Amino acid sequence: MVIDAHLHLRDDVYVGEEGTPENLVRMMDEVGVDKAVLLRLYVPPRKAMEELQEARDRYPDRFIPFFYALPDFSEPTLKLMEEAIKKQGFKGIKMHAGICRLESYIVDPVFDSASELGVPLLIDPAGDYQNTERLAKSFPKAKIIVAHLGYYLCSDGTLLDRFISLARDYPNLYLDISGVLLVDKIEKAISEVGYERIIWGTDGPSNQPEPISFTRKEMEKVLKLGIGERKKRAILGENIANLLGIENNE
Numbered sequence: 564m565v566i567d568a569h570l571h572l573r574d575d576v577y578v579g580e581e582g583t584p585e586n587l588v589r590m591m592d593e594v595g596v597d598k599a600v601l602l603r604l605y606v607p608p609r610k611a612m613e614e615l616q617e618a619r620d621r622y623p624d625r626f627i628p629f630f631y632a633l634p635d636f637s638e639p640t641l642k643l644m645e646e647a648i649k650k651q652g653f654k655g656i657k658m659h660a661g662i663c664r665l666e667s668y669i670v671d672p673v674f675d676s677a678s679e680l681g682v683p684l685l686i687d688p689a690g691d692y693q694n695t696e697r698l699a700k701s702f703p704k705a706k707i708i709v710a711h712l713g714y715y716l717c718s719d720g721t722l723l724d725r726f727i728s729l730a731r732d733y734p735n736l737y738l739d740i741s742g743v744l745l746v747d748k749i750e751k752a753i754s755e756v757g758y759e760r761i762i763w764g765t766d767g768p769s770n771q772p773e774p775i776s777f778t779r780k781e782m783e784k785v786l787k788l789g790i791g792e793r794k795k796r797a798i799l800g801e802n803i804a805n806l807l808g809i810e811n812n813e
Protein backbone atom coordinates (compact mmCIF):
# COMPACT_ATOMS: atom_id res chain seq x y z
CA MET A 564 0.00 0.00 0.00
CA VAL A 565 1.35 3.41 -1.01
CA ILE A 566 0.51 6.26 1.36
CA ASP A 567 1.41 9.89 0.87
CA ALA A 568 1.93 10.90 4.49
CA HIS A 569 1.88 14.64 3.79
CA LEU A 570 -0.75 16.03 1.43
CA HIS A 571 -2.56 19.36 1.64
CA LEU A 572 -6.22 19.97 1.04
CA ARG A 573 -7.21 23.01 -1.01
CA ASP A 574 -4.04 24.84 -0.25
CA ASP A 575 -4.99 27.90 -2.26
CA VAL A 576 -1.88 29.79 -1.28
CA TYR A 577 0.12 27.60 -3.63
CA VAL A 578 -2.10 25.72 -6.00
CA GLY A 579 -5.49 27.32 -6.43
CA GLU A 580 -8.04 24.80 -7.61
CA GLU A 581 -5.68 21.85 -7.69
CA GLY A 582 -6.13 21.04 -4.03
CA THR A 583 -9.80 20.01 -4.11
CA PRO A 584 -10.65 16.49 -2.86
CA GLU A 585 -11.66 15.40 -6.38
CA ASN A 586 -8.45 16.64 -7.94
CA LEU A 587 -6.34 15.08 -5.21
CA VAL A 588 -7.96 11.68 -5.68
CA ARG A 589 -7.60 11.93 -9.46
CA MET A 590 -3.92 12.73 -9.01
CA MET A 591 -3.45 9.86 -6.53
CA ASP A 592 -5.14 7.43 -8.94
CA GLU A 593 -2.91 8.57 -11.76
CA VAL A 594 0.30 8.05 -9.81
CA GLY A 595 -0.72 4.96 -7.83
CA VAL A 596 -1.13 6.41 -4.36
CA ASP A 597 -3.68 4.43 -2.32
CA LYS A 598 -4.17 6.76 0.61
CA ALA A 599 -3.01 10.15 1.85
CA VAL A 600 -2.65 11.81 5.22
CA LEU A 601 -4.67 14.95 4.59
CA LEU A 602 -3.78 18.31 6.11
CA ARG A 603 -5.36 21.72 6.02
CA LEU A 604 -3.51 24.89 7.05
CA TYR A 605 -4.11 28.65 6.96
CA VAL A 606 -7.62 28.50 8.44
CA PRO A 607 -8.81 28.23 12.08
CA PRO A 608 -8.80 24.67 13.48
CA ARG A 609 -12.58 24.21 13.34
CA LYS A 610 -12.78 25.20 9.70
CA ALA A 611 -9.83 22.94 8.90
CA MET A 612 -11.57 20.11 10.75
CA GLU A 613 -14.83 20.58 8.89
CA GLU A 614 -13.18 20.68 5.48
CA LEU A 615 -11.09 17.61 6.22
CA GLN A 616 -14.14 15.73 7.51
CA GLU A 617 -16.02 16.54 4.35
CA ALA A 618 -13.16 15.31 2.14
CA ARG A 619 -12.79 12.14 4.23
CA ASP A 620 -16.54 11.44 4.17
CA ARG A 621 -16.47 11.75 0.40
CA TYR A 622 -13.45 9.44 0.05
CA PRO A 623 -13.26 7.44 3.27
CA ASP A 624 -10.82 4.88 1.85
CA ARG A 625 -8.44 7.46 0.50
CA PHE A 626 -8.01 10.24 3.04
CA ILE A 627 -6.62 10.07 6.58
CA PRO A 628 -7.28 13.44 8.23
CA PHE A 629 -4.90 15.01 10.76
CA PHE A 630 -6.24 17.68 13.11
CA TYR A 631 -4.70 21.13 12.65
CA ALA A 632 -3.72 22.27 16.15
CA LEU A 633 -3.36 26.01 16.18
CA PRO A 634 -4.00 28.31 19.14
CA ASP A 635 -7.38 29.88 18.51
CA PHE A 636 -9.00 32.66 20.55
CA SER A 637 -12.52 31.75 19.47
CA GLU A 638 -12.59 28.29 21.10
CA PRO A 639 -10.32 25.94 23.07
CA THR A 640 -8.20 23.98 20.59
CA LEU A 641 -7.63 21.05 22.95
CA LYS A 642 -11.33 20.33 23.28
CA LEU A 643 -11.77 20.46 19.54
CA MET A 644 -8.77 18.22 19.09
CA GLU A 645 -10.23 15.61 21.41
CA GLU A 646 -13.49 15.75 19.49
CA ALA A 647 -11.64 15.31 16.18
CA ILE A 648 -9.74 12.26 17.41
CA LYS A 649 -12.37 10.57 19.56
CA LYS A 650 -15.54 11.33 17.63
CA GLN A 651 -14.53 12.17 14.07
CA GLY A 652 -11.86 9.52 13.54
CA PHE A 653 -8.96 11.88 12.91
CA LYS A 654 -5.70 9.91 13.13
CA GLY A 655 -3.10 12.50 14.09
CA ILE A 656 -2.15 16.11 14.76
CA LYS A 657 -0.44 18.64 12.53
CA MET A 658 1.50 21.67 13.76
CA HIS A 659 3.57 24.12 11.75
CA ALA A 660 6.33 26.19 13.37
CA GLY A 661 6.33 28.61 10.47
CA ILE A 662 2.82 29.62 11.49
CA CYS A 663 2.84 29.19 15.28
CA ARG A 664 6.07 28.99 17.28
CA LEU A 665 7.02 25.78 19.05
CA GLU A 666 7.29 27.53 22.41
CA SER A 667 6.30 25.39 25.33
CA TYR A 668 3.18 27.28 26.39
CA ILE A 669 1.70 26.79 22.93
CA VAL A 670 2.66 23.25 21.99
CA ASP A 671 3.18 21.36 25.24
CA PRO A 672 -0.53 21.02 26.07
CA VAL A 673 -1.11 19.65 22.56
CA PHE A 674 1.75 17.16 22.96
CA ASP A 675 0.42 16.09 26.35
CA SER A 676 -3.00 15.48 24.93
CA ALA A 677 -1.71 13.67 21.80
CA SER A 678 0.38 11.36 24.01
CA GLU A 679 -2.70 10.53 26.01
CA LEU A 680 -4.87 10.02 22.93
CA GLY A 681 -2.14 7.86 21.37
CA VAL A 682 -1.99 9.66 18.03
CA PRO A 683 1.14 10.84 16.20
CA LEU A 684 2.02 14.48 15.63
CA LEU A 685 3.30 15.69 12.29
CA ILE A 686 5.43 18.73 13.07
CA ASP A 687 6.98 21.09 10.58
CA PRO A 688 9.71 22.57 12.79
CA ALA A 689 10.83 25.10 10.14
CA GLY A 690 14.41 24.49 11.18
CA ASP A 691 13.79 24.97 14.91
CA TYR A 692 16.20 22.31 16.16
CA GLN A 693 16.21 23.44 19.78
CA ASN A 694 12.47 23.09 20.32
CA THR A 695 12.34 19.82 18.39
CA GLU A 696 14.98 18.42 20.74
CA ARG A 697 13.08 19.73 23.75
CA LEU A 698 9.84 18.11 22.55
CA ALA A 699 11.54 14.78 21.76
CA LYS A 700 13.01 14.76 25.28
CA SER A 701 9.95 16.01 27.16
CA PHE A 702 7.41 13.75 25.44
CA PRO A 703 8.89 10.25 25.10
CA LYS A 704 5.40 8.79 24.64
CA ALA A 705 4.48 11.13 21.76
CA LYS A 706 5.21 9.79 18.29
CA ILE A 707 6.62 12.79 16.49
CA ILE A 708 6.95 12.91 12.71
CA VAL A 709 9.45 15.63 11.78
CA ALA A 710 8.53 17.05 8.38
CA HIS A 711 11.11 17.69 5.65
CA LEU A 712 13.99 16.19 7.70
CA GLY A 713 13.63 19.34 9.81
CA TYR A 714 13.52 22.19 7.32
CA TYR A 715 11.56 22.61 4.07
CA LEU A 716 13.78 22.79 0.95
CA CYS A 717 16.84 23.16 3.15
CA SER A 718 20.24 23.50 1.49
CA ASP A 719 22.13 23.56 4.79
CA GLY A 720 23.32 19.96 5.07
CA THR A 721 24.72 20.51 8.56
CA LEU A 722 21.32 21.46 9.94
CA LEU A 723 19.69 18.38 8.39
CA ASP A 724 22.49 16.24 9.85
CA ARG A 725 21.57 17.52 13.30
CA PHE A 726 17.93 16.53 12.85
CA ILE A 727 19.01 13.09 11.57
CA SER A 728 21.24 12.57 14.62
CA LEU A 729 18.40 13.68 16.86
CA ALA A 730 16.08 11.08 15.31
CA ARG A 731 18.80 8.45 15.70
CA ASP A 732 18.97 9.25 19.43
CA TYR A 733 15.22 9.49 20.11
CA PRO A 734 13.13 6.47 19.13
CA ASN A 735 9.93 8.54 19.36
CA LEU A 736 11.02 10.59 16.32
CA TYR A 737 10.15 9.75 12.72
CA LEU A 738 11.44 11.60 9.65
CA ASP A 739 9.18 12.74 6.80
CA ILE A 740 11.19 13.07 3.57
CA SER A 741 8.90 15.48 1.72
CA GLY A 742 10.35 18.78 0.53
CA VAL A 743 13.95 17.57 0.74
CA LEU A 744 16.41 19.04 -1.77
CA LEU A 745 19.53 17.20 -0.61
CA VAL A 746 18.60 13.67 -1.62
CA ASP A 747 21.80 12.23 -0.14
CA LYS A 748 20.43 13.23 3.27
CA ILE A 749 17.52 10.81 2.71
CA GLU A 750 20.06 8.02 2.24
CA LYS A 751 21.92 9.17 5.32
CA ALA A 752 18.70 9.24 7.36
CA ILE A 753 17.86 5.68 6.29
CA SER A 754 21.25 4.33 7.27
CA GLU A 755 21.51 6.24 10.57
CA VAL A 756 17.94 6.13 11.83
CA GLY A 757 16.80 2.91 10.15
CA TYR A 758 14.28 2.64 7.31
CA GLU A 759 11.43 1.83 9.74
CA ARG A 760 11.29 5.44 10.91
CA ILE A 761 11.54 7.10 7.49
CA ILE A 762 8.22 8.18 6.03
CA TRP A 763 7.42 9.21 2.46
CA GLY A 764 5.21 12.19 1.73
CA THR A 765 4.99 14.74 -1.06
CA ASP A 766 3.88 17.95 0.64
CA GLY A 767 1.77 18.28 -2.48
CA PRO A 768 -0.15 19.15 -4.41
CA SER A 769 2.29 21.34 -6.27
CA ASN A 770 2.18 23.11 -9.59
CA GLN A 771 5.92 22.69 -10.03
CA PRO A 772 5.58 21.73 -12.84
CA GLU A 773 2.07 20.27 -12.33
CA PRO A 774 0.57 18.00 -9.62
CA ILE A 775 0.84 14.60 -11.31
CA SER A 776 4.45 14.82 -12.44
CA PHE A 777 5.37 16.49 -9.15
CA THR A 778 3.98 13.53 -7.19
CA ARG A 779 5.63 11.07 -9.53
CA LYS A 780 8.97 12.80 -9.12
CA GLU A 781 8.66 12.71 -5.33
CA MET A 782 7.91 8.99 -5.48
CA GLU A 783 10.89 8.38 -7.74
CA LYS A 784 13.17 9.79 -5.05
CA VAL A 785 12.40 6.64 -3.06
CA LEU A 786 12.20 4.23 -6.00
CA LYS A 787 15.69 5.29 -7.13
CA LEU A 788 17.33 4.66 -3.75
CA GLY A 789 19.86 1.87 -3.63
CA ILE A 790 17.89 -0.11 -1.08
CA GLY A 791 15.84 -3.31 -1.44
CA GLU A 792 12.20 -3.44 -2.49
CA ARG A 793 11.04 -4.34 0.99
CA LYS A 794 12.56 -1.19 2.48
CA LYS A 795 11.13 0.96 -0.31
CA ARG A 796 7.65 -0.43 0.36
CA ALA A 797 8.04 0.32 4.04
CA ILE A 798 9.06 3.92 3.40
CA LEU A 799 6.33 4.44 0.77
CA GLY A 800 3.49 3.33 3.01
CA GLU A 801 3.94 0.52 5.51
CA ASN A 802 5.75 2.61 8.10
CA ILE A 803 3.02 5.23 8.32
CA ALA A 804 0.34 2.50 8.15
CA ASN A 805 1.90 0.84 11.19
CA LEU A 806 2.15 4.12 13.01
CA LEU A 807 -1.52 4.87 12.38
CA GLY A 808 -2.73 1.31 12.96
CA ILE A 809 -4.04 0.98 9.40
CA GLU A 810 -4.62 -2.55 8.12
CA ASN A 811 -2.01 -3.30 5.52
CA ASN A 812 -3.79 -5.80 3.32
CA GLU A 813 -3.13 -4.39 -0.14
Ligand SMILES: [Zn+2]
Pocket residue numbers: 569571766
Ligand atom coordinates in the same frame (compact mmCIF):
# COMPACT_ATOMS: atom_id res chain seq x y z
ZN1 LIG B 1 3.28 20.70 4.22
